Structure formats: C-alpha cells, structure tokens
Amino acid sequence: MDRITALNVFRTVVERGSFAAASRHLGLSPAAVSKNVSELETHLSARLINRTTRRMSLTEAGSLYFERVVQILDDLEEADGTLQAGQSTPSGLLRVSAPVTATLVGLSDAIPKFLDRYPDISLDLNLDDRRVNLVEEGFDIALRGSDNLEDSGLIARQLTIMEHVVCAAPSYFDTHGQPARPEDLSRHNCIQFSLSDHAAKWSFRNANRSVSVPVNGRYKVSSSLAVRDALRAGFGLSLIPRMYVADDLASGRLCAALEDWTPNETSLYAVYPSRRYVVSKVRVFLDFLVEEFCD
Template identity: 80%
Template sequence: MDRMTALTVFRNVVELGSFAAASRQLGLSPAAISKNVSELEAHLSVRLINRTTRRMSLTEAGTLYFERVVQALDDLAEADGILQAAQNTPSGLLRVSAPMTVTLVRLSDAIPKFLLRYPEISLDLRLDDRRVNLVEEGFDIALRGSDNLEDSGLIARKLATMDHVLCAAPSYLETHGRPQQPEDLAQHNCIQFSLSDHATKWTFHNGKRTASVPISGRYKVSSSLAVRDALCAGFGISVIPRMYVAQDIATGRLCPVLQDWTPNETSLYAVYPSRRFIVSKVRVFLDFLVDEMSA
C-alpha cells in the first residue's frame, strides 16, 4: 500500500461524497479507489467508511481519522507551497470558470497581459454561466455574481459591486410610456435574465421605502448580452448591470428609467477551495482580478 496515495484517496472519497467522484477527480479506476480504502482500513484494523450500493457514511473512527488526515495533508501541501513560493515563479496550469458576460466586458482584453507577465502559467478559462463544482470538476478559481453568496465551504474574495440600472430604448418608452413607480412595471414587457437571483421579482430602494415587484414578459434569456440586445431593439424594459449598457446609455440608445429608485446590487466574488496556503499561480491571478475589477 502506498500510504500517501491511500490517504489522498480516503480524503477525496469523504469530501466528494462518493467513490465514483473520487475516481474522476484523481484519475484512478473505481477498483483502485476501493482497493486503497480497503487497504487503509486493513492497515488500521478498523472500518472507516460504511458503504452500500447506494450510499456511504463515515464511522465514528472514520470521522476522527478524517480530521487528522486533512490536517496532515494540508500541512504537507503548505510545506510544498512554501518552497514553490520561495522560487517566486508562479507556474503550472490554472483552471478558471467565469461567467461569460462579465468576462467579455471587463476581463478578456486584459488576460493576455496577465499571461505575458507570468510566462510559466498556462490558463484554461471556461466561460460558463452555470455554477460549477470546483472540487469535483477540478477548477482552481471560479467567478460568481450574487447578492447572497451561499455557504459552500469555499473561500470567497469580493472583487466588485455591480450596480444595476432599469432602462429601455427610447422607441419602447414612446410606445408604451415611462413607468413612474416600480409598481407600474406590471404593465410592461419585462425582459428577464433567467440566471439572476431575482429573475421573477425586481427590488428597488429610494431611501424611504423598498418595493419588490413581481415582473413578467415574453422573453426570458440566460445571457445578459442577449438582454442588452433586446433592450436596444426596443423590445422591452429590464434591470441590467450598468457596466454592460454604459456606452448605450451614453449614446442615447438606452434611457435610464425610475432614476429616483435604485435596483438591487450584485457582488462579484472569486471563490476557491479552502486551503490555508494559496499556491502562487492562484494568488497572482486573484491579485490580477482585484486590480482589473477595481480599475
């Protein structure tokens, strides 16, 4: 039995919740995963995991052992990381998941500068608006926009606050009228961003009161760029991050509406797996994100 491999397999099985997920994460066959756990249990003369064909759970001994194994493996990873950091050369493959729109609007033109600055880093950037499982899918960092980030056991670093604006094309407002209060939106064709935390209800504040308004419309779409295109075409009215439409507002293609009312903001975070020591390639990319989003 390779003790280090067996401990790593045991940790991954527990953290991912299944032998199959650990197999995919570590690139080992299901038989090898099962064999490593069995050999570790034989070495310790104790059962660590109760398992059936449908579920698994830690035994009491397994729970105690898992806590110490995690600490030991993290200490070893930190020792390795200290040596890597001492070399002062961030390197290796960096896998990042990020929402498409905010990346194209705010980050993609700066990515080449980052890679030129760190020639030993290779970047695999996946533009995908879904929320990936960082650990199971092998990502180092993910960007997530939310006004209520879930407690996922990940470390989150806030990059920016994205303020929103309610807007429409002049042609739409000429035809359908300009809402005077948030409640007037019930009479309008509201373009819905389906991945938003507020896809069916928009909330506004004016310093004195808060108005949460159920909205509906003929067009629901999972891309903010598609929302912007529909707005510019005069198809409806929508709440959208201001950075996506700033140029359209400046040129008059779109007009802000209900300017005395402020829509909910969205915070943009970089999230990454919990570790006491961040490897240098992750650290420098986090610093890059902070600099770009604050510019």
C-alpha cells in the same frame, strides 16, 4: 524517538507491504526501520503490526492509527507547500470558470496583459453562466455574481459591486411610456435574465422606502448579452448591470428610467476551494482580478 520519522517509517512499511521494502525505499537499514516501529508502539502502548518471518499485517489498532497518520502527514506536506507556493514562480495550467458577459465586458481584454506578466502560466478560461462545481470539475477559481453568496465551503473574495439600471430603447418608451415608480413595471414587457437571483422580482429603494415588484414579460433568456440585444431592438425594458449598457446609455441608444430609485445590486466574487492552499498561480490571478475590477 523522532516522532515524525517514526510516523513516516510506519506509513512506508504499511504502504510498501514489508519492512524490507520500506528499508530499501527510505534508504535505512532494516534494523533502523524495525527500531522506529517498535519505539512508536512502545510510545503508544499498542501493537500496530503483527509480523512473522514470512508476513506482516496491521492490527485493528494499527489500521485505525494508519488512517490518521496518513492524514496528518499529508496535511504537514500541504502546509509546507503553502509556504513554498508563496515563494515559487507562478507557473502551470490555471483553470478558471467565469460568467460570459462580465468577462467579455470587464476582463477579457486584459487577459493578454496577465499572461505577458506571467509567462510560465497557461490559462484555460471557461466562459459559462452556470454555477460550476469547482472541486468536481477541476477549476482553480470561479467568478460568481450573486446578491447573496451561499455558504458553500468556498473562500470568496469580493471584486466589485455591479450597479443595475432599468433601461429601454427610446422607441420602446415612446410607445409604452416610462415607468414613474417601481410598481408601474407590472404594466411593462420586462425582459428577464433567467439566471439572476432576482429574475422574477426586482427590488428598489429610495430615501423613504423599499419595494419589491413582481415582473413579467414575453422573453426570458439566460444571457445578459441577449437581454441587451432585445433592449436595443426596442422589445421591452430590463434591469441590467450598468456596465453592460454603459456605451448604449452614453450614446442614447438606450435610456434609463427610475433613476431616483436604487435597484438591485449584484456583487461579483472570486471563489476558490478552501481545502486547497493558495498556490502562486492562483494568488497572482486573484491579485490581477482585484486590480482589474477594483481600480
């Protein structure tokens, strides 16, 4: 008995509802279909299907066995697809969720290069700072920034570490003074990025110690671009990824503070569902992300 063939025949008989229908679907003779099921039952020492001249039905053992057989055969098909995916031309619709500012600052200008490289891929890039459910919402990949990525059953690939900086406009520091140590932040109007893992408490370290400082201010907002706008307007100071304000710091539009302290760092990850094999369109986009963020 060819075990895989017998399992496929058994599954087809159940799904098609009769030996005759399975015979037609598989292109096998009715005798061959019956023989495969009988040999499988002999191998298992259990009757799987009750059959009469008019109808068939699964036994209790057959019903339990059928559920496992479907799972096993589907897993085998997926395993075959894993290898094929690695060898096939990347193609199809790729759905990606990514945070707004990290994408606009660090990635979006390179997207046309990726699409030119893989002309058979179409990209649906959803910019949203909320944490999407990849499986339920049908995304292939999501980019996530986090101090401590939760164990969510997803595969995570670190792309880069985003260094943070405390900064403000020169006009704000002229009026309120610069903080000389992290504890001084309690006396400042701190603009808070509300979606951050460290929105209410900023942590710093230097060669001698580490400190976490509760912060407060009149403005909390769920967009880092809005934080940057408030900084430029001289409204307060904030802790923000340096890459978001690099041009402002270089031009003097914003000034850094507490530079002898190392503040929070946020890692940027690409995450994707572990229950799926990595098809070629996902694999090449992951490679592209590493290329853009790690160079």
